[in-house]
Amino acid sequence: MSERAPRAKLRTRFKPARLKLSSDHSKRPIERMSLHDQLVAKVREMIVNSELQAGAPLPERMLCETFGVSRTPLREAFKILANEGLIELRSHRTPVVTPINRDEIANIFDIMVALDGVAGSQAATLATDDDIARLNAMHERLIQLHRDAARTAYFRLNQDIHVEITRLARNPVLLNIWTTLHANIFRARAVANYDARRWTESVEEHETFMALLRARDAAGFAAALSMHTRKTGEAVLLTLERAPARNG
Structure with a gap:
């Protein structure tokens, strides 16, 4: 019985009109x-x-x-x-x-500001010394990624830090709601960090709320975390206003 000749692998590139890839x-x-x-x-x-x-x-x-x-x-x-x-x-x-809906993003950020306030207060109160040390190590890596202008890696680690803070609140219901809502603004947050000035401001805000966490200032940490989320939301919405046609 003769063996079949191997089938040639089709190598079709995307057509720019259908899907843009470099x-x-x-x-x-x-x-x-x-x-x-x-x-x-x-x-x-x-x-x-x-x-x-x-x-x-x-x-x-x-x-x-x-x-x-x-x-x-x-x-x-x-x-x-x-x-x-x-x-x-x-x-x-x-x-x-997924298209980005500006009105929906605005509404979600309003809720996220409040959720981060609750999560921040609980996390600063309940986190162990090991928890804070682990979060601080993540923060130090984040700062280095900013220095290296490694945007994609920075963005992923930035999201991991926010998830970890919410997890440290030790409230599964809060974590589930936060994670669900965050999925809807994931890409929109990344868009805002393409503004160099906002990226630097965001890093400075991380520095501020991490210092408050290390000091175990629950009220201060919660307020700073909420303010960071509010400013991020404002930057996201401003970016979307500037590019309505692209985002739909």
Whole structure:
């Protein structure tokens, strides 16, 4: 019985009219090691960096051909990104990059300001010395990423810090509500940090509320954390006002 000749692998690049990808991404298939994590990180970075615009389609076949992967890990990656609010999964239709609704973002930030006040007060009261040391180590890495102008890594660690603060409040209901709402403003927060002045201001605000946490000033920490979230929200909304057509 004769062996079948190996089937040539189709290498189709995206057409710019359908989905914008830089040539750098289309020429380098993702490595097989840690495939799922790499897919999530790659597509997330492209969305956060606005390489994939709001409303852009994400056709599975072309993504698989571009990255040299099967549909199974890609679909798993899509689920993670959908939970983060970055993409919208649609039944029997092509997924799309989630549009940003300015009014919805404004309403969510109003709630997040209040939630961060509660989380901050509880976290500063209940956190152990080890908890604060771990959070402070994350903060020091954040400062270094800012110095290195490593925006994508900075943004991910920044989100991890905010999640950790909320987790330290030891309130599962609060954490669940906070996480759900945060998924809807994840990308919008990243957009605001592309303003160099706001990025620097944000780092300074982190410095301020971390000093208050180390001092165990629960009221001060909660107020500073809430103010940081409020200023971030204002920066996000201002950015969206400047680019209404792009964000939909």
